[in-house]
Amino acid sequence: MLTDTLEALRTDLERAIGTVESLDALAEVETKFLGRKGELTNILRQLGELPVEERKAFGQRSNEIKVEAEAWIAAARERLERAVRSAIGETERVDVTEPGTHPTEGHLHIMTQTIREITQIFERIGFYRTRYPEIDWDWYAFESLNMPSDHPARDNWETFFMDAGESKLGKMVLTPHTSNAQGHELERKQFPIRMLNIAKCYRRQSDTTHAPMFHQFEGLYVDRDVNLTHLTGIVKYFVESFFGKTRTFRLRPHHFRFTEPSFEVDVSCGICNATGLTADGQKCRVCKRGWLEIGGCGMTHPNVLKSCNVDPDIYTGLAFGWGIERIAMMKDGINLADIRTLYENDLRFLKQF
Ligand code: DAH
Numbered sequence: 001m002l003t004d005t006l007e008a009l010r011t012d013l014e015r016a017i018g019t020v021e022s023l024d025a026l027a028e029v030e031t032k033f034l035g036r037k038g039e040l041t042n043i044l045r046q047l048g049e050l051p052v053e054e055r056k057a058f059g060q061r062s063n064e065i066k067v068e069a070e071a072w073i074a075a076a077r078e079r080l081e082r083a084v085r086s087a088i089g090e091t092e093r094v095d096v097t098e099p100g101t102h103p104t105e106g107h108l109h110i111m112t113q114t115i116r117e118i119t120q121i122f123e124r125i126g127f128y129r130t131r132y133p134e135i136d137w138d139w140y141a142f143e144s145l146n147m148p149s150d151h152p153a154r155d156n157w158e159t160f161f162m163d164a165g166e167s168k169l170g171k172m173v174l175t176p177h178t179s180n181a182q183g184h185e186l187e188r189k190q191f192p193i194r195m196l197n198i199a200k201c202y203r204r205q206s207d208t209t210h211a212p213m214f215h216q217f218e219g220l221y222v223d224r225d226v227n228l229t230h231l232t233g234i235v236k237y238f239v240e241s242f243f244g245k246t247r248t249f250r251l252r253p254h255h256f257r258f259t260e261p262s263f264e265v266d267v268s269c270g271i272c273n274a275t276g277l278t279a280d281g282q283k284c285r286v287c288k289r290g291w292l293e294i295g296g297c298g299m300t301h302p303n304v305l306k307s308c309n310v311d312p313d314i315y316t317g318l319a320f321g322w323g324i325e326r327i328a329m330m331k332d333g334i335n336l337a338d339i340r341t342l343y344e345n346d347l348r349f350l351k352q353f
Contacts, residue, residue, distance in 0.1 A: 002046055003058065009039055010065045017072045023080050030073055040066065110353035111215060111342065114328040115198055118217055121241045125234070127196040127219065132181045134200050135162060138170025144183035145258040146303040158204040174202035178218035179258060179321055182300075185220055186308035191315065192223035198324070208338045215324035222300065222310070222317035228261075231297060231318040239267055243331060248274065250291065259298025259319055266291035271333040286335045294330070295322030 013033045020026045033039050040062065050058055108116075119129055132140075138149075147154055149170075162172035181197035197218040206212050221230065232251070239249045247270055251263040268274035269292055272284035284290070300317030329336055336342070341349055 006043055013069055017076050026076055110328055114324055122196045127194045130195050130197045132184045134175050135172055136175050136180045140180040140183045141173050144307040145179055146301050147257045160202050176203050177201050178216040181218055182220050183308055186310050193220055195220040211340045216321050218321045220319045222315050226316045226318055235265055256296050258301050258304050260301045262298035264296055265294050267294055286333050292330050294327055
Protein backbone atom coordinates (compact mmCIF):
# COMPACT_ATOMS: atom_id res chain seq x y z
CA MET A 1 0.00 0.00 0.00
CA LEU A 2 1.19 3.40 -0.92
CA THR A 3 0.30 4.89 2.49
CA ASP A 4 2.47 2.28 4.22
CA THR A 5 5.34 3.06 1.85
CA LEU A 6 4.96 6.71 2.73
CA GLU A 7 5.05 6.03 6.49
CA ALA A 8 8.01 3.68 6.05
CA LEU A 9 9.83 6.44 4.19
CA ARG A 10 9.17 8.81 7.11
CA THR A 11 10.61 6.29 9.60
CA ASP A 12 13.70 5.66 7.46
CA LEU A 13 14.23 9.35 6.95
CA GLU A 14 13.98 10.13 10.68
CA ARG A 15 16.52 7.41 11.48
CA ALA A 16 18.88 8.43 8.74
CA ILE A 17 18.86 12.08 9.79
CA GLY A 18 19.22 11.18 13.45
CA THR A 19 22.38 9.14 12.88
CA VAL A 20 24.08 11.20 10.19
CA GLU A 21 27.64 12.26 11.16
CA SER A 22 28.76 14.86 8.70
CA LEU A 23 27.35 17.75 6.71
CA ASP A 24 28.18 15.96 3.48
CA ALA A 25 26.30 12.83 4.59
CA LEU A 26 23.35 15.01 5.61
CA ALA A 27 23.24 16.59 2.14
CA GLU A 28 23.21 13.08 0.64
CA VAL A 29 20.32 11.99 2.83
CA GLU A 30 18.41 15.12 1.85
CA THR A 31 18.81 14.46 -1.87
CA LYS A 32 18.07 10.79 -1.52
CA PHE A 33 14.74 11.34 0.24
CA LEU A 34 13.52 14.80 -0.67
CA GLY A 35 15.39 15.70 -3.87
CA ARG A 36 13.76 16.17 -7.27
CA LYS A 37 14.47 12.56 -8.16
CA GLY A 38 14.25 11.45 -4.55
CA GLU A 39 12.09 8.82 -2.89
CA LEU A 40 9.27 11.15 -1.83
CA THR A 41 8.85 12.46 -5.39
CA ASN A 42 8.85 8.88 -6.52
CA ILE A 43 5.98 8.01 -4.19
CA LEU A 44 3.99 11.09 -5.16
CA ARG A 45 4.29 10.10 -8.80
CA GLN A 46 2.30 7.01 -7.97
CA LEU A 47 -0.59 9.12 -6.58
CA GLY A 48 -2.71 8.24 -9.61
CA GLU A 49 -2.94 4.61 -8.41
CA LEU A 50 -4.95 5.68 -5.35
CA PRO A 51 -8.73 5.94 -5.34
CA VAL A 52 -9.73 9.57 -5.93
CA GLU A 53 -11.17 10.11 -2.43
CA GLU A 54 -7.92 9.05 -0.75
CA ARG A 55 -5.70 11.27 -2.82
CA LYS A 56 -6.31 14.51 -0.89
CA ALA A 57 -5.51 12.99 2.51
CA PHE A 58 -2.42 11.30 1.04
CA GLY A 59 -1.24 14.59 -0.42
CA GLN A 60 -1.68 16.37 2.91
CA ARG A 61 0.19 13.63 4.79
CA SER A 62 3.13 13.69 2.43
CA ASN A 63 3.26 17.47 2.79
CA GLU A 64 3.34 17.16 6.60
CA ILE A 65 6.15 14.65 6.33
CA LYS A 66 8.09 17.01 4.06
CA VAL A 67 7.71 19.93 6.51
CA GLU A 68 8.67 17.67 9.42
CA ALA A 69 11.70 16.36 7.51
CA GLU A 70 12.89 19.86 6.73
CA ALA A 71 12.81 20.71 10.45
CA TRP A 72 14.82 17.57 11.28
CA ILE A 73 17.35 18.44 8.63
CA ALA A 74 17.72 22.01 9.92
CA ALA A 75 18.25 20.71 13.47
CA ALA A 76 20.78 18.14 12.27
CA ARG A 77 22.65 20.77 10.27
CA GLU A 78 22.92 23.00 13.30
CA ARG A 79 24.21 20.11 15.42
CA LEU A 80 26.84 19.18 12.83
CA GLU A 81 27.97 22.76 12.26
CA ARG A 82 28.41 23.28 15.96
CA ALA A 83 30.57 20.17 16.10
CA VAL A 84 32.72 21.47 13.25
CA ARG A 85 33.19 24.82 15.00
CA SER A 86 34.20 23.31 18.29
CA ALA A 87 36.65 20.99 16.51
CA ILE A 88 38.29 24.06 14.92
CA GLY A 89 38.45 25.64 18.35
CA GLU A 90 40.44 22.66 19.54
CA THR A 91 42.82 22.19 16.62
CA GLU A 92 43.43 25.81 15.63
CA ARG A 93 43.41 27.51 18.96
CA VAL A 94 46.10 30.19 19.46
CA ASP A 95 47.51 30.73 22.91
CA VAL A 96 48.40 34.40 22.86
CA THR A 97 50.18 34.12 26.19
CA GLU A 98 52.68 31.53 24.94
CA PRO A 99 56.25 32.94 24.69
CA GLY A 100 57.28 33.60 21.08
CA THR A 101 60.25 32.18 19.22
CA HIS A 102 63.07 34.72 19.22
CA PRO A 103 64.81 35.22 15.87
CA THR A 104 68.59 34.91 16.08
CA GLU A 105 70.08 38.38 16.28
CA GLY A 106 73.38 39.51 14.88
CA HIS A 107 75.33 42.64 15.68
CA LEU A 108 77.59 45.03 13.86
CA HIS A 109 81.18 44.04 13.15
CA ILE A 110 83.64 45.54 15.60
CA MET A 111 85.09 47.73 12.82
CA THR A 112 81.68 49.19 12.00
CA GLN A 113 81.04 49.83 15.68
CA THR A 114 84.38 51.59 16.01
CA ILE A 115 83.86 53.67 12.86
CA ARG A 116 80.51 54.86 14.19
CA GLU A 117 81.97 55.75 17.55
CA ILE A 118 84.85 57.72 16.01
CA THR A 119 82.41 59.57 13.74
CA GLN A 120 80.23 60.56 16.68
CA ILE A 121 83.19 61.78 18.70
CA PHE A 122 84.38 64.06 15.92
CA GLU A 123 80.93 65.26 14.98
CA ARG A 124 80.61 66.68 18.48
CA ILE A 125 83.45 69.12 17.70
CA GLY A 126 82.20 70.11 14.28
CA PHE A 127 83.90 67.60 12.00
CA TYR A 128 81.90 66.13 9.11
CA ARG A 129 82.47 62.80 7.44
CA THR A 130 83.56 62.78 3.81
CA ARG A 131 83.95 59.99 1.28
CA TYR A 132 86.48 60.01 -1.49
CA PRO A 133 87.48 57.29 -3.96
CA GLU A 134 89.41 54.29 -2.66
CA ILE A 135 90.90 53.92 -6.12
CA ASP A 136 92.47 57.28 -6.71
CA TRP A 137 95.04 59.13 -8.77
CA ASP A 138 98.66 59.20 -7.74
CA TRP A 139 98.32 62.99 -7.49
CA TYR A 140 95.93 62.71 -4.50
CA ALA A 141 97.64 59.72 -2.89
CA PHE A 142 101.18 61.18 -3.13
CA GLU A 143 102.05 64.08 -5.35
CA SER A 144 99.76 66.75 -3.86
CA LEU A 145 100.94 65.62 -0.43
CA ASN A 146 104.43 66.91 -1.09
CA MET A 147 105.73 63.49 -2.12
CA PRO A 148 107.29 63.90 -5.57
CA SER A 149 107.43 60.77 -7.71
CA ASP A 150 111.11 60.02 -7.10
CA HIS A 151 110.95 60.61 -3.39
CA PRO A 152 112.09 57.62 -1.31
CA ALA A 153 109.35 58.24 1.25
CA ARG A 154 106.98 56.66 -1.23
CA ASP A 155 108.69 53.33 -0.74
CA ASN A 156 107.21 53.14 2.73
CA TRP A 157 103.71 53.02 1.35
CA GLU A 158 103.94 49.70 -0.48
CA THR A 159 101.25 50.72 -2.88
CA PHE A 160 99.07 48.61 -5.16
CA PHE A 161 99.15 50.27 -8.55
CA MET A 162 96.22 49.69 -10.86
CA ASP A 163 96.81 48.15 -14.25
CA ALA A 164 94.93 51.03 -15.87
CA GLY A 165 95.62 54.09 -17.97
CA GLU A 166 97.43 57.18 -16.79
CA SER A 167 96.29 60.77 -16.84
CA LYS A 168 98.03 64.01 -16.01
CA LEU A 169 97.22 63.07 -12.41
CA GLY A 170 99.45 60.02 -12.80
CA LYS A 171 98.60 56.36 -12.32
CA MET A 172 95.67 54.98 -10.40
CA VAL A 173 96.34 53.37 -7.05
CA LEU A 174 94.41 51.59 -4.34
CA THR A 175 94.58 54.27 -1.65
CA PRO A 176 97.47 53.32 0.67
CA HIS A 177 96.26 55.82 3.28
CA THR A 178 93.30 58.12 3.85
CA SER A 179 95.44 61.24 3.33
CA ASN A 180 94.38 61.26 -0.34
CA ALA A 181 91.20 62.99 0.89
CA GLN A 182 93.17 66.11 1.85
CA GLY A 183 93.64 67.25 -1.75
CA HIS A 184 90.04 66.56 -2.70
CA GLU A 185 88.74 68.46 0.29
CA LEU A 186 91.12 71.41 -0.14
CA GLU A 187 90.02 71.76 -3.76
CA ARG A 188 86.45 72.39 -2.60
CA LYS A 189 87.69 75.49 -0.75
CA GLN A 190 84.81 75.49 1.69
CA PHE A 191 86.44 76.97 4.76
CA PRO A 192 86.67 76.17 7.55
CA ILE A 193 87.50 72.59 6.55
CA ARG A 194 86.85 70.10 9.33
CA MET A 195 87.02 66.87 7.40
CA LEU A 196 86.85 63.37 8.80
CA ASN A 197 87.59 60.87 6.08
CA ILE A 198 87.13 57.23 7.03
CA ALA A 199 88.05 54.70 4.39
CA LYS A 200 89.70 51.43 3.53
CA CYS A 201 93.41 51.44 2.80
CA TYR A 202 95.44 48.90 0.88
CA ARG A 203 99.09 48.01 1.09
CA ARG A 204 101.26 45.15 -0.08
CA GLN A 205 101.60 43.65 3.34
CA SER A 206 100.19 40.64 5.09
CA ASP A 207 101.56 39.39 8.39
CA THR A 208 100.40 39.09 11.97
CA THR A 209 100.34 42.85 12.51
CA HIS A 210 99.35 43.95 8.99
CA ALA A 211 96.35 43.16 6.80
CA PRO A 212 96.44 44.06 3.09
CA MET A 213 93.14 45.89 3.59
CA PHE A 214 92.64 47.97 6.72
CA HIS A 215 90.96 51.20 7.78
CA GLN A 216 92.14 54.66 8.70
CA PHE A 217 90.47 57.88 9.69
CA GLU A 218 91.93 61.12 8.49
CA GLY A 219 91.25 64.50 10.00
CA LEU A 220 91.94 67.80 8.30
CA TYR A 221 91.21 71.15 9.89
CA VAL A 222 92.05 74.21 7.79
CA ASP A 223 91.10 77.76 8.61
CA ARG A 224 92.72 81.06 9.46
CA ASP A 225 94.94 80.79 12.56
CA VAL A 226 94.84 77.05 13.09
CA ASN A 227 97.82 76.25 15.31
CA LEU A 228 99.51 73.56 17.35
CA THR A 229 97.31 74.08 20.41
CA HIS A 230 94.33 73.08 18.28
CA LEU A 231 96.15 69.90 17.36
CA THR A 232 97.00 68.95 20.94
CA GLY A 233 93.46 69.89 22.03
CA ILE A 234 91.90 67.64 19.41
CA VAL A 235 94.23 64.75 20.22
CA LYS A 236 93.50 65.11 23.94
CA TYR A 237 89.77 65.31 23.33
CA PHE A 238 89.80 62.21 21.13
CA VAL A 239 91.99 60.14 23.43
CA GLU A 240 89.82 60.92 26.45
CA SER A 241 86.55 60.37 24.56
CA PHE A 242 87.59 57.12 22.96
CA PHE A 243 89.88 55.50 25.52
CA GLY A 244 88.56 57.14 28.68
CA LYS A 245 89.94 59.78 31.03
CA THR A 246 92.33 57.36 32.70
CA ARG A 247 94.50 57.24 29.55
CA THR A 248 96.99 59.94 28.54
CA PHE A 249 98.94 60.64 25.37
CA ARG A 250 102.25 62.04 24.22
CA LEU A 251 103.47 63.53 20.94
CA ARG A 252 106.79 62.28 19.60
CA PRO A 253 108.56 64.27 16.89
CA HIS A 254 108.49 62.42 13.60
CA HIS A 255 108.69 63.10 9.90
CA PHE A 256 105.91 63.07 7.36
CA ARG A 257 106.14 64.84 4.03
CA PHE A 258 102.73 66.48 4.31
CA THR A 259 103.01 67.96 7.79
CA GLU A 260 105.56 70.23 9.41
CA PRO A 261 106.12 69.82 12.27
CA SER A 262 105.04 66.18 12.38
CA PHE A 263 104.44 63.86 15.32
CA GLU A 264 103.58 60.34 16.21
CA VAL A 265 100.88 60.05 18.84
CA ASP A 266 101.31 57.52 21.62
CA VAL A 267 98.55 56.59 24.08
CA SER A 268 99.35 55.25 27.51
CA CYS A 269 98.79 51.51 27.79
CA GLY A 270 95.57 50.73 29.66
CA ILE A 271 96.96 47.48 31.00
CA CYS A 272 100.20 48.67 32.63
CA ASN A 273 99.32 52.36 32.92
CA ALA A 274 102.37 53.58 30.96
CA THR A 275 104.84 51.75 33.21
CA GLY A 276 105.59 48.90 30.81
CA LEU A 277 105.39 46.48 33.73
CA THR A 278 102.60 44.32 35.09
CA ALA A 279 101.75 44.21 38.82
CA ASP A 280 104.15 41.29 39.36
CA GLY A 281 107.04 43.09 37.69
CA GLN A 282 106.80 41.32 34.33
CA LYS A 283 107.10 43.14 31.01
CA CYS A 284 103.61 44.26 29.91
CA ARG A 285 102.35 41.74 27.37
CA VAL A 286 100.32 44.32 25.42
CA CYS A 287 102.69 47.29 25.01
CA LYS A 288 106.10 46.12 26.29
CA ARG A 289 107.12 49.75 26.94
CA GLY A 290 104.17 51.60 28.46
CA TRP A 291 102.95 53.35 25.33
CA LEU A 292 101.03 52.35 22.22
CA GLU A 293 101.44 54.17 18.95
CA ILE A 294 98.24 55.23 17.22
CA GLY A 295 99.45 57.16 14.20
CA GLY A 296 100.74 60.40 12.76
CA CYS A 297 99.71 64.01 12.89
CA GLY A 298 101.09 67.49 12.37
CA MET A 299 100.60 70.95 10.95
CA THR A 300 99.74 70.93 7.26
CA HIS A 301 102.82 71.56 5.12
CA PRO A 302 102.51 74.83 3.11
CA ASN A 303 103.31 72.87 -0.06
CA VAL A 304 100.16 70.79 0.39
CA LEU A 305 98.06 73.94 0.59
CA LYS A 306 99.84 75.44 -2.41
CA SER A 307 99.36 72.36 -4.54
CA CYS A 308 95.61 72.85 -4.13
CA ASN A 309 95.79 76.61 -4.71
CA VAL A 310 95.15 77.51 -1.10
CA ASP A 311 97.24 80.44 0.12
CA PRO A 312 99.40 79.34 3.09
CA ASP A 313 99.79 82.97 4.16
CA ILE A 314 96.06 83.12 4.84
CA TYR A 315 95.20 79.57 5.83
CA THR A 316 96.90 77.09 8.10
CA GLY A 317 95.88 73.57 8.89
CA LEU A 318 96.41 70.48 10.95
CA ALA A 319 96.02 66.85 9.98
CA PHE A 320 96.03 63.44 11.55
CA GLY A 321 95.69 59.90 10.22
CA TRP A 322 95.19 56.92 12.49
CA GLY A 323 94.54 53.22 12.06
CA ILE A 324 91.13 51.98 13.13
CA GLU A 325 92.00 48.31 13.67
CA ARG A 326 94.79 49.37 15.95
CA ILE A 327 92.81 51.74 18.13
CA ALA A 328 89.90 49.28 18.40
CA MET A 329 92.30 46.67 19.78
CA MET A 330 94.08 49.16 22.02
CA LYS A 331 90.89 50.29 23.63
CA ASP A 332 90.43 47.20 25.73
CA GLY A 333 94.01 46.04 25.75
CA ILE A 334 93.17 43.28 23.29
CA ASN A 335 96.39 41.82 22.02
CA LEU A 336 95.37 40.03 18.85
CA ALA A 337 97.82 37.34 17.89
CA ASP A 338 96.97 38.04 14.25
CA ILE A 339 95.25 41.23 13.08
CA ARG A 340 93.88 39.36 10.06
CA THR A 341 91.56 37.49 12.44
CA LEU A 342 89.32 40.55 12.19
CA TYR A 343 88.49 39.66 8.60
CA GLU A 344 88.21 35.89 8.77
CA ASN A 345 84.51 36.10 9.68
CA ASP A 346 84.82 33.52 12.42
CA LEU A 347 81.72 34.08 14.54
CA ARG A 348 83.37 32.65 17.64
CA PHE A 349 85.74 35.62 17.46
CA LEU A 350 83.33 38.30 16.24
CA LYS A 351 80.65 37.52 18.80
CA GLN A 352 82.98 38.68 21.56
CA PHE A 353 82.76 42.33 20.53
N1 DAH B 1 99.03 58.96 6.09
C1 DAH B 1 99.94 58.54 7.11
C2 DAH B 1 100.09 57.03 7.07
O1 DAH B 1 99.32 56.38 6.49
C3 DAH B 1 99.45 58.94 8.48
C4 DAH B 1 99.43 60.41 8.71
C5 DAH B 1 100.51 61.05 9.25
C6 DAH B 1 98.32 61.14 8.35
C7 DAH B 1 100.50 62.40 9.49
C8 DAH B 1 98.28 62.52 8.58
C9 DAH B 1 99.40 63.13 9.16
O2 DAH B 1 97.23 63.28 8.28
O3 DAH B 1 99.35 64.46 9.39
O4 DAH B 1 100.99 56.50 7.64
